[in-house]
Amino acid sequence: MIQAPRGASDILPEDEAHWTFVESVAAEVSHLYGYRRIETPVFEDTGLFTRGVGEETDIVQKEMYTFQDRGGNSLTLRPEGTAPVCRAYLEHGMQNLPQPVKLFYLSSLYRYERPQAGRYRAFHQFGFEAIGEADPALDAEVIDMSWQFYRKLGIGALHLVLNSIGCKVCRPAYLAKLRDYFQNCQGGLCQDCKGRLERNPLRLLDCKNEACQGLAAGAPRSVDHLCPECSAHFEQLKRHLSSLELPFEINNCLVRGLDYYTRTVFEVQPEIEGSQSTVGGGGRYDYLIEELGGKPTPALGFATGMERIVDNLKKQNVAVPPVPPARVYVAWLGEPAAESALQLAARLRLEGIPALQGLGGKSLKAQLRQANSLGARYAVIIGEEELKTGLLPFRDMTNSEQHLVHLPELLEAVRSGK
Numbered sequence: 101m102i103q104a105p106r107g108a109s110d111i112l113p114e115d116e117a118h119w120t121f122v123e124s125v126a127a128e129v130s131h132l133y134g135y136r137r138i139e140t141p142v143f144e145d146t147g148l149f150t151r152g153v154g155e156e157t158d159i160v161q162k163e164m165y166t167f168q169d170r171g172g173n174s175l176t177l178r179p180e181g182t183a184p185v186c187r188a189y190l191e192h193g194m195q196n197l198p199q200p201v202k203l204f205y206l207s208s209l210y211r212y213e214r215p216q217a218g219r220y221r222a223f224h225q226f227g228f229e230a231i232g233e234a235d236p237a238l239d240a241e242v243i244d245m246s247w248q249f250y251r252k253l254g255i256g257a258l259h260l261v262l263n264s265i266g267c268k269v270c271r272p273a274y275l276a277k278l279r280d281y282f283q284n285c286q287g288g289l290c291q292d293c294k295g296r297l298e299r300n301p302l303r304l305l306d307c308k309n310e311a312c313q314g315l316a317a318g319a320p321r322s323v324d325h326l327c328p329e330c331s332a333h334f335e336q337l338k339r340h341l342s343s344l345e346l347p348f349e350i351n352n353c354l355v356r357g358l359d360y361y362t363r364t365v366f367e368v369q370p371e372i373e374g375s376q377s378t379v380g381g382g383g384r385y386d387y388l389i390e391e392l393g394g395k396p397t398p399a400l401g402f403a404t405g406m407e408r409i410v411d412n413l414k415k416q417n418v419a420v421p422p423v424p425p426a427r428v429y430v431a432w433l434g435e436p437a438a439e440s441a442l443q444l445a446a447r448l449r450l451e452g453i454p455a456l457q458g459l460g461g462k463s464l465k466a467q468l469r470q471a472n473s474l475g476a477r478y479a480v481i482i483g484e485e486e487l488k489t490g491l492l493p494f495r496d497m498t499n500s501e502q503h504l505v506h507l508p509e510l511l512e513a514v515r516s517g518k
């Protein structure tokens with residue numbers, strides 16, 4: 101039997117209520133903050149990610165699903181949502197719209213990672229991007245939006261963690277300091293970090309290895325090396341967050357896995373599980389649009405994993421609105437009634453009433469058993485006699501009480517939920 105590939109899973113009907121709830125809250129919160137939906141293609145030119153996300157990142161080095169199509173083009177399944185949204189922003193001339201342009205997406209992503217709890221190779225994110233504005237008030241608004249999203253979902257026990265990693269002006273000198281520091285303690289670093297030291301020293305700060313974490317705690321801090329502009333931006337942002345009463349914490353080791361981040365980086369982490377199971381993260385990426393061929397355009401965004409949200413909703417026993425069950429099951433007896441059952445079920449649906457019909461000529465008993473197991477509140481039974489009289493046996497499945505009704509009464513009863 102062929103099974104789903106490793107790290108890819110099905111979203112089953114039993115999870116529909118949770119997924120629909122998360123998607124609807126995502127859209128609701130997005131609209132509250134002035135975002136409109138965008139969906140980009142599942143695959144893009146590989147160059148978008150090598151240029152946008154960064155050659156040295158784990159995503160580009162190890163995790164992309166890259167293939168050649170039949171025309172010889174190198175394409176990559178979308179491993180993250182920001183670069184495609186920026187590509188679309190440029191391609192559709194959105195720089196000519198009032199700025200910032202605010203876009204949200206609910207997309208599937210693909211990364212060749214080592215599958216484990218909460219980490220998949222095919223997964224989904226709710227993400228949003230605000231492009232074309234440098235004001236730290238926008239950083240505060242984006243952070244507030246991500247926080248309010250989890251609040252509206254009813255997920256608690258979360259931390260909001262913040263850092264600033266500077267810009268083109270101040271970061272090179274900071275990276276040199278960081279490299280010097282880690283070079284002096286090379287012996288204590290894990291193999292991965294030894295490799296990263298030259299290429300991407302920032303990533304040494306968020307290595308999960310215990311020894312590396314100990315060394316990272318004593319490393320030079322980016323916030324102490326910010327240029328005056330980055331420093332002013334960060335101070336203003338913290339003031340805004342305090343005035344919004346957001347409970348943020350500064351973590352000087354917080355960096356993000358993608359190269360394009362500048363200044364603000366932030367994550368939402370569960371209180372218990374540590375940063376391995378971060379539920380969402382984001383930050384500023386003031387050079388990405390330029391990197392992709394546009395004019396200098398400041399921007400920032402946030403993305404959160406849908407699977408991890410669903411998991412948290414379940415763990416925290418958050419009640420979600422149920423999927424409406426079938427309301428009426430139309431059972432029938434004898435071939436002449438089959439057509440009437442088909443028509444009655446169609447009529448009920450036209451009236452906005454979820455309806456199912458008996459199929460395959462099952463016995464009445466089997467049909468009623470099925471109505472029960474499908475959770476139908478009512479059953480109506482059509483036989484030859486009913487065709488003649490127009491009086492239909494109408495059964496309340498909760499107590500098996502049954503009486504005869506004409507169609508208008510049936511519609512009335514079903515609608516009023518009696």
Ligand code: AMP
Pocket residue numbers: 180211213218219220221223224225357377378379380381382403404405406407408
């Ligand atoms: P990132 O795009 O890596 O910044 O991740 C943002 C969020 O997406 C994370 O906080 C997770 O909630 C989710 N996420 C990232 N990678 C995965 C994965 N492999 N499987 C499931 N969720 C993921």
